Amino acid sequence: MKTPACSLARLSARPCRSFAALFGLLLAASPLAGADDALPTWRVAPRPVAVGVAAEAVVEAVTQATVAAQVAGRVVEVRVDAGQAVQRGQVLMRIDAREAAEAAQAAASRLAVARTEYERSGRLRAQNFISQAALDRVRAEFDSAQAEAAQSGVGLGHATVTAPIPGLVARRHAELGEMASPGRPLLSLYDPAGLRVVAAVPQQRLAEVRAARAAVVEFPELGRRVEAPSFVVLPGADAATHVSQVRVNLPAGEGVAPGMAARVTFVAGDAERLAVPAAALVRRGELTAVYVVDPAHSAPVLRRVRVGETFADGSTAGGLVEILAGLVVGERIALDPAQATIRRRSVR
CATH class of the missing domain: 2.40.50.100 (RNA polymerase II/Efflux pump adaptor protein, barrel-sandwich hybrid domain)
Known part of the structure; x- marks a missing residue:
């Protein structure tokens, strides 16, 4: 290979040969060299997974308040x-309470007038100068003024x-x-100190949730999963969507915050499924595929697959995704689609 650096007449033949040899070594050691053994792969085989009911959820605080x-x-x-x-x-x-103070003063003035009027009406009623109905009306006005003054006084105390x-x-x-x-x-x-996730579960699957032996919560944004200490199915369901809420308590110190997205799997048991890491999937619109690494081919081959459920798995980010069609046991797929794409383009 003739390099631009060696085209200069001032360079001797020996430095030129050394540079070319070094460039060749770097090219051979790079991912573009086409050696599939350097590409991280995953052997397709049945894997033990926790099966049950999966539902999307959101984190919320057990104790919260809007002031x-x-x-x-x-x-x-x-x-x-x-x-x-x-x-x-x-x-x-702190809130400037001058308006509240003025309102409280006005309410106190109205209360003083109402009290005076009520006392005067009481004396008139004792002498049969007014009817009982008239006294009752004055009493109602006095009670209203008294309540207004009390309320304005309470509001004044909430300026801080x-x-x-x-x-x-x-x-x-x-x-x-x-x-x-x-x-x-x-x-x-x-x-x-007290956080939980709230999941929406269809009514027809509530029996499975109640019978679940555990609940595993996965946080896709953090790449973490935790086993919940407890969960409770709330009574009632939404009349429009026919789903019920399930509250899943979280252990303390998980580093999550209200509003974060989560995925809950209510584990009913264990089973084996043909599954691959979610990170190995290539999603382009409605197409889902993987890069198959085959020694018979010089480059990874992009193959379409049909996927099923997603299972929580502590060893892989994003969990494991069930493969329903497109792969057979024993095949190997690329774990890093981006690296496989580079490898594929380099050998064209």
């Missing part, structure tokens, strides 16, 4: 942000927003300077 404003006013102080740990009773926000539970701030719904109104969410909190 809402109970008084109208502008947010004048924000002390926490998303991801920050807080303790029960810790101050999170505190954490109702210990945990982490999941989300901040209000920013400094924004207006808060009664009922508007300000912060969302959750306790990371």
Whole structure:
């Protein structure tokens, strides 16, 4: 091979030959050399898998709370942000309570007027100058003013927003300077010490779930799987979708957060299935295929396969996928489709 570096007249023949030899060694050692023994492969054979009911799920906190404003006013102080740990009773926000104070003062004034009117009407009724119905109307107005004053006083005390539970701030719904109104969410909190996943299971498979001996939870984003300590099937079902919710408790310290996707397998027993790692599959639209590594061919051959269930497996990222058609026992497939694609192109 004539290299550009050796085309220069100033280079001697010996350095040129040395460079060419080194280039040849690097090419032979690279994945482009066509040696299939360097390509990681998987032997197709029946594998022991845990069979049962699989369902998609989402992580949620057992203890969570949305802190809402109970008084109208502008947010004048924000002390926490998303991801920050807080303790029960810790101050999170402060709301300018001047409007609430004015409302409380107005309510107190109305209460004073209503009390005076009620006392006067009581004296008039004692002298039979007004009817009992008239006194009842005044009494109702007094009770209403009293309740309004009490409520405004309570709202005034909620100008300082505190954490109702210990945990982490999941989300901040209000920013400094924004207006808060009664009922508007300000912060969302959750306790990371207690997490679970909630799975939706079709009604016709609930009996299998109840009889399951264990529940295995897989987190595709993390490439991890854990065995759940317990699970419970919630009573009732959705009238539109005919699915029921199953709560699966997670062990502590798994490093997951509410909202993450998960996959739960309710294990009924063990069986052998012809299965390959999910990472070995090539998916292009509706086509699912694998690269078959055959010594009779100089390059991996892309072959279409028909797949079935996905089984949780701790040794392979993404689990094992059942092969229903397209492969036979004893064949070898490439574990890395990207590397197999490079190998295939290099020998064309």
